[in-house]
């Protein structure tokens with residue numbers, strides 16, 4: 388998968404810097420939990436990459452523009468990012484430590500239900516649903 392993403396970027400003529408490759412690997416190895424820019428920076432530092440805040444934000448902007456990562460709203464106002472993988476899903480937030488996990492839904496029917504409550508002034512094109520509770524460590 389990392390290979391496919393990198394190849395697609397290369398084919399479009401973008402440079403594959405060490406930091407860019409690492410970020411994609413971090414997202415891939417972390418595919419069930421969105422991470423914030425701060426967490427991403429910490430992971431890059433742990434991997435010995437020379438990444439300052441500006442680099443991290445610039446890379447996140449770039450990867451978002453390319454449709455590789457998407458912003459996740461987990462309901463606590465913090466910005467987190469995850470790979471733009473196939474498959475609609477929801478998120479769960481730990482109220483104590485702010486950990487966020489992806490929740491896979493086999494058959495989300497919300498979109499269908501929303502059609503029935505479609506407002507006159509809005510055309511609903513999507514939804515996000517957040518659960519909250521306590522993670523394993525915080526229980």
Ligand SMILES: [Zn+2]
Pocket residue numbers: 481482483484485486521522523524525
């Ligand atoms: Zn927790």
Ligand SMILES: [Zn+2]
Pocket residue numbers: 419420421459469476477478488489490
């Ligand atoms: Zn997710």
Ligand SMILES: [Zn+2]
Pocket residue numbers: 475476477492495496497498514516
């Ligand atoms: Zn849904």
